[in-house]
Amino acid sequence: MTMAIEADGLEKTFGGIVRALDGVSFAVPSGSIFGLLGPNGAGKTTAVRILTTILAPDRGVARVLGYDVVAEAGAVRRSIGLAGQYAAVDENLTGRENLAMVGRLNHLPRQVTARRATELLEQFHLADAGDRTLKTYSGGMRRRLDVAAALVAQPSVLFLDEPTTGLDPQSRIDLWDTIEHLVEGGTTVLLTTQYLEEADRLAHRVAVVDHGRVIAEGTPEELKAGMGTTVLDIGMDDTATAAKVAQLLSGVGPKEPSVVGTTVEVPIDDGPRAAMEALRRLDQQGLIPASFVLREPSLDDVFLALTGRPAEDLEAGAVAPADGRGDGRSGGRRRRRRARTGEVAS
């Protein structure tokens, strides 16, 4: 099996202090979707920036289609497309002009560029908006155009850095469909995400990144194994009661319950039956929960299962994109709560 992307021992430190990557290695087979899953500040964006030749690693080697990202950066750039986590498009240009510019800068002939722009506007449902400036576009439309721009030169390897962060649910599902169709055409996709759901849905293989390291790698099924298919969150009034409840509910699901603050998280397989069992046990002890929620497993649960602790943000500033919006700065816990309930997080 040929590898479209290989990263071997990548290290990167910013300003001599923040260790964004601490020996990251992985390999992506041609024609597959690979997910880098991790919280803000885990080093996902830094890895993408190194693989797309924007940043040189301090140590380690990375290859795209066999080309070294440092020594053969030009060859790498001719083979890749990149869409960032913020839509890097010119808002003073029309959608078509943006695509044409990227096509020309990819050194495509003028006619090819024009044809590709029309195709992509059609494909991304922007045909009607194609000749309007981006100032009139919604956030979702800009993001779609950003991804379209990454596809103008028909790259064999596509990098999508948190492509659906900040998108509404419908746009997210649309984009997922698009990505799946691309891979049917033979494109290799590396995608970063904070959403287990997204990695699960799209990626053939997933590497979980934490503090600049890959802490687990496998198929989504392998990662989810042992976590239970559903999670039962039971909020109690204080931590002591929560700890008591965690003991009480031992054996309700395939794994032991864990306590996060005043909430007991119980991985379960059989939703309704396990929920009733949990309520029965609580009732017998005269315990009344403050909240009782059934939900899909989240990135946090993967982290709990893998490391025994919740996902944590690093200082996001050093690894945030150059635009300085630093969307990881505002309270990691709150953000993960949003991520876990599947709301838009930006």
Next chain:
Amino acid sequence: MTTQPTALAPSATATATAASGTRLGWVVADALTVTKRNLIAYTRIPESLFFSSVQPIMFVLLFRYVFGGAIQVGGGSYVNFLMPGIFVQTVAFGAIGTSIGLAEDLQKGLIERFRALPMARSAVLAGRTLADLVRNVLVFVLMTAVGYAVGFRIQTNVIAFLGGAALVLLFSYALSWGFAVIGLSAPNSETAQVMSFPVLFPLIFASPAFVPVHDMPGWLRPFAYDQPFGRVIEATRALMAGGPTASYVIDAVIWCVALLAVLAPIAVWRYRRVG
């Protein structure tokens, strides 16, 4: 999106064309692509062009009709003395656009995208400075018209006047590279603009732009006279209003070339280091 699975086979077209063009050809083509993009952007925000023209026009009116009467210039009318200074001042302020534009591109992540494209590394800076040069040509034409409306007349000949225009624009191009350095160092476009003004103000006002140098205090005169704005303004004035020309023009061109030779490499170095 119900997408047709468009065949996205490895891009034969891209590699083929990239191999066939000469390197220098791409350097020029990429710079022109970015220039075009910046010029289109300017046409999409006409209010910015409008308001950036209002300020120099107000300066013309202010000095022509308010302060002008109090300023003594040896021989000739004040408006003929004033306009060469106004031309230099206007294009210098216009060159601030370079710092604002680059800071904005950085802020919005566009430079990040450019860095992952197989384009010439020089294109972003070359395209930005070229677009701002084109913009300054238009501004110069506009200011010439305004000057004519308030009584400015060429005292030499059209060739000399066009030589003066070329010098003013060469100077603005050199300044653009300096503002590129500021734009690449600023955290955002607003700061880039605020950082640019203090650089320009002393250079423009402590110069012979509006007032003859011999009316300034003794300690200020050498600076006002020898700094690049002083030399370029005197040379432009000589070319448009007459008087001894050769030594001023030679000094001015040397200043322009020297500024370019120093500022362009610094800008390129900054560009390599950002992000």
